[in-house]
Amino acid sequence: MLGLGSALLLTACGGSGKDTDGGVTADAGTDADAGGGTPGFNPLWIPPTLSGADLALSLAPSSKQLRAGAATPTYAYNGGELWGPTLLLTKGETVRIDVTNHLTEDTTTHWHGVHLPAGMDGGPHQVIAPGATWSPSFEVKNNAGTYWYHPHLHMTTMAQLNLGAGGFIIVRDAAEAALPLPRTYGVDDLPLVLTSRRFNADNSISTATIYGDYLLANGTPNAEVALPAQFVRLRILNAEIERAYDLGFADGRTFHVIGTDGGLLSAPVAVTRLLMAPGERYELLVDLTAEAIGASLTLQSFNRGQPFGFPGGETATSGEFGSLLNNTTFDVLRINVAAATTDGITALPATLVANTYWTAADATNARTLNITDMGPGTPFTFDGVGFDHATINQTVTLNAIEQWTVANGRIFGHSFHIHDVQFAIVSRSTGPVPEHERGWKDTFFVRIGESVSFVARFDDYASPTDAFMYHCHMANHEDGGLMGQFLVVA
Ligand SMILES: [Cu+2]
Missing domain, CATH: 2.60.40.420 (Cupredoxins -  blue copper proteins)
Structure with missing residues (x-):
């Protein structure tokens, strides 16, 4: 995959922004048809796909020719260069995924946005040692949509993400398949x-x-x-x-x-x-x-x-x-x-799928997480307490519908993510929830001084021992301790 000889020296990065001349070179990966190639541009790489009931991922050191000179050392799944294959899953099927760690350090593989048992979640607790294989199995219960997988080992998430470890998960279902939407992967x-x-x-x-x-x-x-x-x-x-x-x-x-x-x-x-x-x-x-x-x-x-x-x-x-x-x-x-394809979509659908979102009135319990900063040079935390593997921060009753409010301080914006559930954002203290944000969500931006509330139902999966995570998805903040864990108990 490397060294295709197209080490074109590029300087046209940044468009209307400032000149970011850095000697970026042509991508040597599998590419989309870029129509002959525009000087200064590289064909967008399209990840290969993996599908079926038994999937295998392996994370290993790799490299990619990103700049003139030496190839850049990376981490990638399944022999890729930077970023991994797209997993194509179908709602209702049960899949087993064998994840093998060919690194010389520990890792985990988290299925971001996927609703599954905490022990299969791939969070900081499901460590895969070098040479080991972890084999979670779960029923795909999510709606058709776009999810992803990535390392989630506490204190190393930022570095392993930076090296390129991650991949898409695309879930398909019957409701999505019935709609006149583009769905030819890599084409439209x-x-x-x-x-x-x-x-x-x-x-x-x-x-x-x-x-x-x-x-x-x-x-x-x-x-x-x-x-x-x-x-x-x-x-x-x-x-x-x-x-x-x-x-x-x-x-x-x-x-x-x-x-x-x-x-x-x-x-x-x-x-x-x-x-x-x-x-x-x-x-x-x-x-x-x-x-x-x-x-x-x-x-x-x-x-x-x-x-x-x-x-x-x-x-x-x-x-x-x-x-x-x-x-x-x-x-x-x-x-x-x-040129258009013969079966291309040429009209915008008026409607998509029928969703019934949780509202504030559905919630029977409420919690507030305050994002705090103890002072200059100290990391962000939830309510003044940094992440501790041994501490369960929240306990939720199975099937409870809860409203959680994330209240930000005045230092910086954050990106809040919670595992296990898809929720509905019901309020933002800074103004109306934008229409495009009124769908199923697992991650949202919270501005300085803003409080954002969401409602979720914590259904299907309970465990007295295996915890789910909630955290800032800014990996430097997450690694720094802006993370907590919760149990869902029967
Ligand atoms: Cu943050």
Whole structure:
């Protein structure tokens, strides 16, 4: 896979943002058809897929030619270079996944957003030692949607994510299959994982980096993709350590959100900008039906001029919280319009699936988690208590419907994630819950000084010993102790 000889030296990174010349070179991975190749761009890599009832993942050291000179050492699942295969699961099937650790350090593999028993969750408790195989098995109960897997070992999540360990999970079901939506993987239905990296002088990834300097789309720097002149579906994941995105198109066009973290919305929601915090997924429809063949459009992140506390809005270009992408508008993906397929989707569906969300009135118990900071130089915590493996922070009764409120302090924005459940956001103290956020969620951005409340039903899985996690999905905050655990008990 390496060394295809296309070590094109690129300097055209960052679009309308500042020049981030860093000698980024062409992606040597499997690529999408980029319609001949635009100078300065690399074909977007599309992850291979894995499906079936018995799946195998193995995490091992790898490398990828990302820059001129030495290849960059990485971690990847299943012989990939950076990022792993997409697992295609079907609601209702029972799967077994053998996860083998070929690293020289411990890891775990967490199924983000997937509703399953705590002992199968792959959180910090399900450690896979070097050379060992962990074999969780579970029924796929989630709605059709876009989920992901990634390491979740306390204190090493940030480094292993930075090295490239992770992959998509796409769940399919009958309700989604009945809708006129794009679903040809890699053709009109693209997984798109967004992150960024900083490189050391020897081209290795700086694993302690909070904000990378170079945007990678599916591990591809300066990515472009050819998409047919019809409605196309983008399944976007923010897999950054800490940076949030405010996505939109350079031409300001409207696009539609059709899915949130836990499945399809009841109907498409028109937006021109989309805020995504680390860990969040959104499924979008982009209308290319009126585009000329050969036209191009650019997906960007409008991170310039964001309010204080927006992750990546800092002005520093170097140092611990600095980045060449900070406080800029930068390019994420160039889309080149190609000929429509014969069976392409040419109309926006008026409705999607029937959802009945939990409301505040359904909740029979309420909890509040305060995000606190003890002072300069100390890590963020929930209610002044850092994560401790030996402490159960919350105990929930099986089948309870609860309202949880995450109340942020005044230091920084955070990305709250809870395992086990998909919930409905019922209120934001800063204003109405945006329409596109009124779907099943497992992760959300909470602004400085903001309180966000959600309602979830903790059903199906109880254990007196195996805990689920809740935490900030900014991996530096999570590793620093902004994490707690809860039991669901019968
Ligand atoms: Cu945080």
